Amino acid sequence: MQRLNREFNISLKNLPIKVVQFGEGNFLRAFVDYAFEVLNDKADFNAGVAVVQPIEKGMVSLLNEQDGLYTLFTNGIRDGAEVQEKILVQNIVKGINPYETFNAFMSLAREKELEFVISNTTEAGISFDENDTQEMQPPNSFPGKLTLFLYERFQYFKGSKDSGLTIIPCELINYNADTLKTIILKYISLWGLSGDFKHWVLNACTFHNTLVDRIVPGYPKDDIEEYDGQLNYKDRLIVSAEAFFLWVIEGDANLKEKLPFHKTDLDVHIVPDMQPYRTRKVRILNGAHTAMVPLGLLYGNETVKDTVDDSFTGAFIRSLIFEEVIPTLEMDKRELEDFANDVFDRFRNPFIKHQLSSIALNSISKFKVRVLPSLLSYVQLKKGLPLKTVFAFACLIRFYHGQWKEVDLPLNDDKAIVDNFKKLWDLPNLSSTVREVLGNIDYWETNLNNVDGLPEAIEMALNHLEANGVEEGFKRFMDRYK
Structure with missing residues (x-):
């Protein structure tokens, strides 16, 4: 059986990178990447995702072997009836391990069409590490990496307000975006970065607290033969999830315009208070x-x-x-x-x-x-x-x-x-x-x-x-x- 990659699916579109995603695990692939896949399909969103491996050991190499492609199976109960569906997720453009290719990671900050930063680095990921420095390639913490990333973008685009990013963390802590922004400001102070950069972070970028809800068992190793039998290709990144999906994002009318989930049937709420x-x-x-x-x-x-x-x-x-x-x-x-x-x-x-x-x-x-x-x-x-x-x-x-x-x-x-x-x-x-x-x-x-x-x-x-x-x-x- 042929391995899943873009040569196997030559009709796939080349998408511009609009999303940088910190995290390559099962949840993000079954939740956020799936959501952007639906946006692309239903709202002509035309968004490609670049995935950044947030820790030294991860799955980016395997993701790149399949050119970012994988199959999502959703199983569950909806309105009292069993539902089983599958979708080929095809919006991941590239995966980058910043511990091996730091320059490739920083080059993402210079992507002109980039609009969003998404993350799920576990609850422990949004934390301050006083040992992180601006010279590290990369810093240990996710907020440290993101601070360097934002600073690179600020410098490259000369502080233009249009280059600001919409930052939507999905870590399971309350006030996740507020916490992330506070830590970024601590790094700006610790590293002695400019007041203009701090102003750009606070005024050109937006941070949005979220609530995410979907059970994602992940790779169905106990039933993999059954799942493989439904495909005509070999997929080493199959991910399974329940049918239920809920994403609540704090935001205003501007965010609703940027993320037109109202054009889909996904249960996404963009609200002033989550x-x-x-x-x-x-x-x-x-x-x-x-x-x-x-x-x-x-x-x-x-x-x-x-x-x-x-x-x-x-x-x-x-x-x-x-x-x-x-x-x-x-x-x-x-x-x-x-x-x-x-x-x-x-x-x-x-x-x-x-x-x-x-x-x-x-x-x-x-x-x-x-x-x-x-x-x-x-x-x-x-x-x-x-x-x-x-x-x-x-x-x-x-x-x-x-x-x-x-x-x-x-x-x-x-x-x-x-x-x-x-x-x-x-x-x-x-x-x-x-x-x-x-x-x-x-x-x-x-x-x-x-x-x-x-x-x-x-x-x-x-x-x-x-x-x-x-x-x-x-x-x-x-x-x-x-």
Whole structure:
């Protein structure tokens, strides 16, 4: 079978470089490069992508062997039905490893039609390294590399405002663009770069915070023969992703004009403030994940799909989200419910085996960020307890006992937290355990014993859990509040 490259596909267009992308991994290829492919197809965007390898070891050489081409397979559930699609992504013009060809990297800054910088260098990538210098080829950090890159462009185009770039990071940290800009300004100061350059960065370039959402398992090594069988060429860079796609970018009418995603059917929102979308994702998608882990594991489920498909646990989590989380959020109710329905479709995806044990990591801190705000908001709004969330909280506390029905549970948290829970579960009575857990300011940043009725409800739920198991325990717990 012939290898995938541009000789194999001689009809492919030569695209001008409009995008420089820091990162060549699965996510960017299944998300950003796919999005620009759709823009090219549906909006005649005519954008080529130059990929920069952000660390010394990477995949750019393999990407260049295939002339930037690869196949994206999307699998999932949409409106209750299975969908499977594939697309040949063909907009990557070149890949550059700046550790081997630094001059080629810097030459990208001189591309006249360049408009955008995209990145996904992992959450740790947007960081300041005080050891980076202007003379390094290249600096260690991604922001250091980008500072040099922008300075080269500033000098080459003599500081013209038209040469400024639109910078859209996709790293999974809140306020990712604001953080990146702050670090670039630190390098400008550290390296003694000119005030004119700083002015150009602040006024000619724009930085846009983002929220990205798509599960990308990546190269389907366990099922590669099945995927290969759908192609008439050999592709070593196949990437698989779920069907769901969401990209929220902070921006104005100018950015909407630059990125005409409204001409496509992609779920891209260019909005003045992305924080409501982030809150929606954290409270609904991440909150559902975090709430279901201890409940599902104590119940005997192994995967997310098991949990949402089960008649008891599935109904429990769905009710928790629709009846106790969504009412606490300020966005349009219909939009929230549509998003939640999409989330449950994603949870049911038969092509992704998401182990509950793998998302049990750091469940205490996750509960604080993802679930607890919904509980506290519900109490404030409804003047009562969200009982399913309370029961899920009790399951979390019971999970940190470490054993259930003489079986070790997959605790995966900071050793200090695990050790502390061992001590708390050794206290002489359950009431003491509950009150010590709820009163731990380090865990929750507040004393939850002050939430009216919460300590008593948690203790009651734990008693029913212990005596009757998860399903019957929940029924009896709810009966007490009828």
